[in-house]
Each structure stands twice: as structure tokens, then as C-alpha cells.
Amino acid sequence: MAGDRPGTSVNAWRPPVPGIAEVFHAHFTDYAYPAHTHDTWDLMILDDGSVDFALDRSRHGATGTATVLLLPPGVPHDGRTVTAAGFRKRNLYLDESVLPHRLTGRAVDAPILIDGPLRDRIHHLHVALRHPGDGFEAESRLSFVRERLRVHLDALRPRAPGREASRFAVALRELLDARTAAGVSLGEAASVLHADPTHLIRCFTRTYGLPPHAYLTGRRIERARRLLLDGHRPAEVAATVGFHDQAHLNRHFTRHVGTTPARYQRAGRDVPAPSFTKSRLL
Incomplete structure (x- = not known):
């Protein structure tokens, strides 16, 4: 699916696999999305290019196909392309049944994991997720991904207690x-x-x-994504999540996701066939 910017493509869908709230594949050539939060874990692999991002006010850069990014829920992050070629990425949004929120603090300090076997496991999970009939295989592969992510998170020292959040x-x-x-x-x-x-x-x-208005907009976009993948019309979604009208939703959604709500929704209905082969479970 083509996005609004030249060279941009986005595909997103909600798979029938417990623990995975959304699958999101994208190619961005000239794109920067604003600081926002997710209520899920964001597990990302790069297929090409480099990405620059800030997490909890610390900047990071990631390059290479052995890289795995794990961004925890509730922590502000942004992102942008680095070169003219941009980057290709595949994301899984994972709920608390896969990784508990209590591990958030450990993930904040080390969001980039250089782990070839983990990257391979995530890749093969994405392959299985493109086939609706392969739900059992996808669940099995998710189990292996979760196992290896826990190894990384358990190896990290808990974050030192900092200043208490303002009441x-x-x-x-x-x-x-x-x-x-x-x-x-x-x-x-x-x-x-x-x-x-x-x-x-x-x-x-x-x-x-991030300021309160940016936080609220991000929360509304999160809810809009779920409703769009569930088949609700963009105009209906705009009113449901709190935007003034569909144009208001379109403006903020495109800034956050890189494409319009209508195109994002169409992508969820027409997931393209994979161009790679499946492999045995790792």
C-alpha cells in the first residue's frame, strides 16, 4: 500500500494470535514521527537502512539486519529516517500477556538488542503471521520469541529508582x-x-x-488504529476517539503513522503474500 510520501509503503493488520495486538510493516524514505507512547510493547526489526529515535529523552541509532528494537509501553519515543534511502521495518505490538509491564524499566536503558538468533525468530514469526491458517505455528514462534526476550530483560539490572513522578x-x-x-x-x-x-x-x-496535549493525541491515535483494523469507518472512528472530524483525524494520523486512516485500513484487508520461505521452528 502506498503512503502519502513518495517511496512510502505501509501494511498493518490484527492477527488472530493471542498476545499480538497489531502487525505493522513499513518502508519510509523521508519521515519523522512525533513523540508518543504505546500501551503495548513495540518489537521491531529492520530489513534495510537506518533509523534514529529517542526513548525517554535519550537518542539512539540502529542500523543493520541483525538489530532488534524493543520499546516498552508507556515510555515516550519518536523516530526518523537517517538517509535518503530511508528504512524498511517490521513491527509487532505485544500486549502484557507476552511481556509484563513490570519489565518496562529494564527495557528503557537498553532498547537495542544485537541478537541474530532472536532476529531470525522474529522474522519467521512475521512469515507465519501472513498466513491466517497458520495461527498455531505463529503462536509457537511467538513463544520462542518471548523466551529469548525474557533472557535479555532478565539479564539487565533493574533501573535505579529515580525521582518520583510528580503527583x-x-x-x-x-x-x-x-x-x-x-x-x-x-x-x-x-x-x-x-x-x-x-x-x-x-x-x-x-x-x-512530552506535553499533555501530545500524550492525549497519541492515545487517540492508538485507539483509532485498533478501531480501523476492526473495520470501522474513518469518519466513525474520528468521532469515537475524540477528534473533531475526519480531517482532524487524518492530519494527526498521517503524522504519527505515515499514511492516512483509509489507506491504513485498506492495508489490513489485503495483506500481500510473503516473498520469503518458511523455516523450521528455532
């Missing part, structure tokens, strides 16, 4: 999570939390690494 930041995040679709004005949030509006924004940004 205002935590309270505002809970308010935004509870009112993702309805939204809340800054004045109302300040009134509910008994805080100065400017102080509230500063506390949130200092604690979570």
Missing part, C-alpha cells in the same frame, strides 16, 4: 486516560486537580517527556 503529573495522566475520547480543557484539569495550569503542564512534561 500532579500522575493525576493528570489518569484524568487524560479516563477521558481520552471526551477530552478535558486545561482550565478544567487545573480546577479538578487544584493546580496552576502552567505548573501542571510543566510537571507533566518533566515527568513523562
Whole structure:
């Protein structure tokens, strides 16, 4: 599926495999997406090119087909192309049944894993996921991927306790999570939390690494992706997740995902056949 930018292609779908919320394949040649968070683990492999990204305010670069990126849930990250050729990537969004959220702190400090066998396991899982009838094989391969990811995470030392998150930041995040679709004005949030509006924004940004409005937009985009893959019309999705109209959804969705909601949805209905061969379980 072609995206809005020359040389861009995106494919996304929700597989019938427990633990995998979404499969996302993309080729970006000139693209930078804004800081946002996911409520799932983002497991990514590169098929070509280089990517530059920030995670929890630390910048990283990844190159090469032996590279595996594991970005934890709830932690802000961005990303951008490095060269004119861009990069090709394959992502799996994994829920807590695969990796528990308690391991997030360990993953923040070491998001890049140089592990050829793990990369091979993820590749063969992607192959199986392109065949709806191969759900049992995909579950089996996911099990091997999870096993090796746990080896990496268990080997990392727990992150040293840092400054406690501001109580205002935590309270505002809970308010935004509870009112993702309805939204809340800054004045109302300040009134509910008994805080100065400017102080509230500063506390949130200092604690979570992005301003409240960017966090709320990212949460809405996350929900929109799920609804689109479930077959809901973009106009309906826009209203459901809290955007003013479909044009408002289109603008933010394209910035975050690299393609329009309609094209993203069509990709989920027409997953192309794989061009590589399957292999035995590792």
C-alpha cells in the first residue's frame, strides 16, 4: 500500500494470535514521527537502512539486519529516517500477556538488542503471521520469541529508582486516560486537580517527556488504529476517539503513522503474500 510520501509503503493488520495486538510493516524514505507512547510493547526489526529515535529523552541509532528494537509501553519515543534511502521495518505490538509491564524499566536503558538468533525468530514469526491458517505455528514462534526476550530483560539490572513522578503529573495522566475520547480543557484539569495550569503542564512534561496535549493525541491515535483494523469507518472512528472530524483525524494520523486512516485500513484487508520461505521452528 502506498503512503502519502513518495517511496512510502505501509501494511498493518490484527492477527488472530493471542498476545499480538497489531502487525505493522513499513518502508519510509523521508519521515519523522512525533513523540508518543504505546500501551503495548513495540518489537521491531529492520530489513534495510537506518533509523534514529529517542526513548525517554535519550537518542539512539540502529542500523543493520541483525538489530532488534524493543520499546516498552508507556515510555515516550519518536523516530526518523537517517538517509535518503530511508528504512524498511517490521513491527509487532505485544500486549502484557507476552511481556509484563513490570519489565518496562529494564527495557528503557537498553532498547537495542544485537541478537541474530532472536532476529531470525522474529522474522519467521512475521512469515507465519501472513498466513491466517497458520495461527498455531505463529503462536509457537511467538513463544520462542518471548523466551529469548525474557533472557535479555532478565539479564539487565533493574533501573535505579529515580525521582518520583510528580503527583500532579500522575493525576493528570489518569484524568487524560479516563477521558481520552471526551477530552478535558486545561482550565478544567487545573480546577479538578487544584493546580496552576502552567505548573501542571510543566510537571507533566518533566515527568513523562512530552506535553499533555501530545500524550492525549497519541492515545487517540492508538485507539483509532485498533478501531480501523476492526473495520470501522474513518469518519466513525474520528468521532469515537475524540477528534473533531475526519480531517482532524487524518492530519494527526498521517503524522504519527505515515499514511492516512483509509489507506491504513485498506492495508489490513489485503495483506500481500510473503516473498520469503518458511523455516523450521528455532
